[in-house]
Amino acid sequence: MTPPPAYARPKAILFDLDDTLWPIGPVIARAEQSLHDWLGLHAPRVARAFSIDALRQARLAMLAREPGYGLDLGALRRAGLHAAFAEAGEDGAKVEHAMSHFFAARNAVALYEDVLPALRAMGRRHLLGSVTNGNADLHAIGLAHHFGVSVAASEFGRAKPDPAIFHAACAGLGVTPAEAVYVGDDLLLDVQGAQRAGLRAVWLNRNGGAAHPGHGVLPDAICGDFHQLLAWLELDGAGVRKP
Structure with a gap:
């Protein structure tokens, strides 16, 4: 029997913002x-x-x-x-x-109820960052302190799915793309973009929608909420529970 791939626990988790941390x-x-x-x-x-x-x-x-x-x-x-x-x-x-x-x-957003507890839990074990094409102000929202780096397309000059914006976030946290996981709701901008940049990527599919067959994108995981994301991370993000 072929053993499952040996992924190390990710050092960093990067997040999309709109429709991932709150409905936009x-x-x-x-x-x-x-x-x-x-x-x-x-x-x-x-x-x-x-x-x-x-x-x-x-x-x-x-x-x-x-x-x-x-x-x-x-x-x-x-x-x-x-x-x-x-x-x-x-x-x-x-x-x-x-x-x-x-x-x-x-910036008067209402976070999904699972976001703050999950950010606190993940922040104890991982470096956290954000990558967005939007114009949310994390300081105004009150979330900036959770993230070691926040990269916005408007300031960086390139937008998802350009690999450079993902690489900039990884560099800001001092990790390689292979040591990071990206979490977002958009199959092309978030999942495919992150994977092409060398990160693993989780499709946060809160509404239970089906992937468009023409996309041809295979997420490393599909999670319906942050509770499922935490469970996946507990398996080292590789489907293999640690001893």
Whole structure:
């Protein structure tokens, strides 16, 4: 009988943020509604001229014209507001106040209930870090102290699935890619991206969805929540329980 592969216990666990540590859809919906309400009070001509959806469609069109904005969605939103303010004849100096209001709401996330206990447990045995294409502020959210390194595409200049962003996080923790595991909800950006960078990767599939057959991605593990992730790590992340 062929023995199972001999993986060492991972030294580092790296995490995606949005839809891995918290659900992002409701957060963005509330933040965009809060921003539009703010516009109604402080930039009423913009609010009258642009619905939430109209602002979103304008941003998507801007992204299609200038794909570089994909590295920094905050910069995309700011540019979209500047364009809307100019078209509506509002004072562009108010855009930064609008962005501050939006980011405060965008960082008012509700963690999945299993996240904090699991981070505390993993932090006792592993180095922890994060790699994100989004613009969450871990200091504002109150999670920054859990992570030895946090790499964001907007600051790093490259986004997942580029191997460089995973390598930067590993280097920041002083580990090799082979000594790290990445955990995320997106099969292509997170799982395939991390594996191509030399890390093992866990697909955090909280909604129980099936993998698209055309993706051809085989995660090192599939976990429905952080309780299952902890159990997998207890098997050394290799399906082999330690003696």
